[in-house]
Amino acid sequence: MTRVVVVDDQTLVRHGIRTLLDIAHVEVVGEADDGAAALEVIAREAPDVVLLDLRMPRYDGLWTLRQLLHRGIEVPVLVLTTFDDDTLVLDALRSGARGYLLKDVTVEQLTHAVQTLADGGTLIAPSITDRLLRAIRTGTVPTPEAAVPAQDLTEREQEVLRLMAEGYPNRQIAQALFLAEGTVKNHVSTILLKLGARDRTNAVLRALRDGLLR
Template structure:
């Protein structure tokens, strides 16, 4: 049973998410009503995935993501929010979010997303991906400061990165491309180096910005 925490400032929303996740066989080990509490319960319970709203009082979800990154906490964070603002999406992803879903998602989709992140994957809802692509295409999305020159990716590396963008875990990428999981990990290491990225999400953002994923 996958262990998660839920951070949202509305008690009714937290209770609803808890009930739905437990029906899907996912254990909610703790709840938080703002970013500071979220960081605290993540440190205490070490969940496999953290579900986090962005707009919370006092310390919001972006603050929590930045704190977790500074502390080196490796728990993957799935942003679950009602907002699909382009810049908010980018801020969350750059702060370390591994997934981004809107709250109108179905329980099946939410449970799937939790599983993807627990397995090391990334995932964004189609509407968020479309919004992000539009922002990148229109030039409204800010670039990373002092971005390193992009080294050419091979066809196979682009295939791997495209599957990462679709939310596939290393195991799923290996199955789709008929590769060993270790080979996928090697490809990802090279991709991070070539794109000058600190993680999978940053690599996907760079590839989208450069127009490599279509």
């Protein structure tokens, strides 16, 4: 059974999530009402997944994510919040979140997301993903103050990645860069491998998180 810690400052919300996950046979092994308490519970229980609200008094969700990174605590974090602001989404992803959902999800969507993260994947609400991809195409996506250099991507791979982000299929990427389509497929496969992404959309989201797309 997947073991989960729920972090939210509202008691009723925490209890509601616990009840829903119990029905879906997901075990809630701990609760916390802010980031400081969350770190203690996570260290003690070593959950498979953490459900984390962003807006909390004292120590909020972003603070919690950054503390987990700083302390080297590797646990998949699914942000579950009412806020879908693009800057917040990207800040959360850049701070180590592996998933981002809004609180209007169904029980099935929530349990699917929890299991996806527990299995090593990532999951962003489709509406947020679509909006971020549109922002890339229009050049309005927020960029981090200190972008992570694309050390492992060659110049050609970065070109292919930018066109992937703009929604180009392999054939059009090949035409734009004067390459064979098979060569583009090889570049895409290498990009997915280097970014640890399971598909093109996931690769673009990870590149956004790490500041690889300007």
